[in-house]
Amino acid sequence: DTGVSQDPRHKITKRGQNVTFRCDPISEHNRLYWYRQTLGQGPEFLTYFQNEAQLEKSRLLSDRFSAERPKGSFSTLEIQRTEQGDSAMYLCASGTQDSPTSGTQYFGPGTRLLVL
Amino acid sequence: SQQGEEDPQALSIQEGENATMNCSYKTSINNLQWYRQNSGRGLVHLILIRSNEREKHSGRLRVTLDTSKKSSSLLITASRAADTASYFCASSRYGQNFVFGPGTRLSVLP
Numbered sequence A: 001d002t003g004v005s006q007d008p009r010h011k012i013t014k015r016g017q018n019v020t021f022r023c024d025p026i027s028e029h030n031r032l033y034w035y036r037q038t039l040g041q042g043p044e045f046l047t048y049f050q051n052e053a054q055l056e057k058s059r060l061l062s063d064r065f066s067a068e069r070p071k072g073s074f075s076t077l078e079i080q081r082t083e084q085g086d087s088a089m090y091l092c093a094s095g096t097q098d099s100p101t102s103g104t105q106y107f108g109p110g111t112r113l114l115v116l
Numbered sequence B: 001s002q003q004g005e006e007d008p009q010a011l012s013i014q015e016g017e018n019a020t021m022n023c024s025y026k027t028s029i030n031n032l033q034w035y036r037q038n039s040g041r042g043l044v045h046l047i048l049i050r051s052n053e054r055e056k057h058s059g060r061l062r063v064t065l066d067t068s069k070k071s072s073s074l075l076i077t078a079s080r081a082a083d084t085a086s087y088f089c090a091s092s093r094y095g096q097n098f099v100f101g102p103g104t105r106l107s108v109l110p
Helices: none
Strands: A005-007 A010-013 A019-024 A031-037 A044-050 A053-057 A065-068 A075-079 A088-095 A111-115 B005-007 B010-014 B019-024 B031-037 B043-050 B055-058 B061-066 B071-076 B085-093 B096-100 B104-109
Touching (some): A005 A088, A019 A111, A031 A075, A044 A065, A044 A075, A044 B096, B010 B019, B019 B104, B031 B071, B043 B055, B043 B061, B043 B071
Parallel strands (some): A010 A111, B010 B104
Antiparallel strands (some): A005 A019, A019 A075, A031 A088, A044 A053, A065 A075, A088 A111, B005 B019, B019 B071, B031 B085, B061 B071, B085 B096, B085 B104
């Protein structure tokens, strides 16, 4: 257990529905990342927050995807009008800006999404 | 953009043998990390090596970094069945722009 939690752990939804995932990072971490991972592949970067500011978004993040980190603590990732191609594991990670450990990410267990 | 690529994609060895995995990236970095992922689980950080370091050890793990070749290797010595997992490298600059490769799937047979 890294201290990063994600909820829910599993989500099954029908195509066209909206889904929202939550990530609670390690409390003192000011950086928060979202990734998507499909079977047999490495994590693909989606977006990154430093405190409450969303500093980077991947081109993979279509306009159906939105992420927030309103108070610089937990974050939510929403997918609107889900498609079958959205089926994947969604991973959250947190980290710090401190020099000795900058670059280390602590991952949550992931939310596995299945779109029927 | 940076691109981590691990090699080989799959590796099968006997318990007690050493396992070596390689990683390449395309642009300049501040550091490179290796992670392990057990099937269906989140990633676990193993080791971080900075761009000004050439080699780092942690227990049975040894990581090397060659910035001139933009490559890194992960050596697991005296492997155990519990080392069976996928291993990923991730390169970054200033804690941003993380790029993961497709990973090496390691199977350690008892």
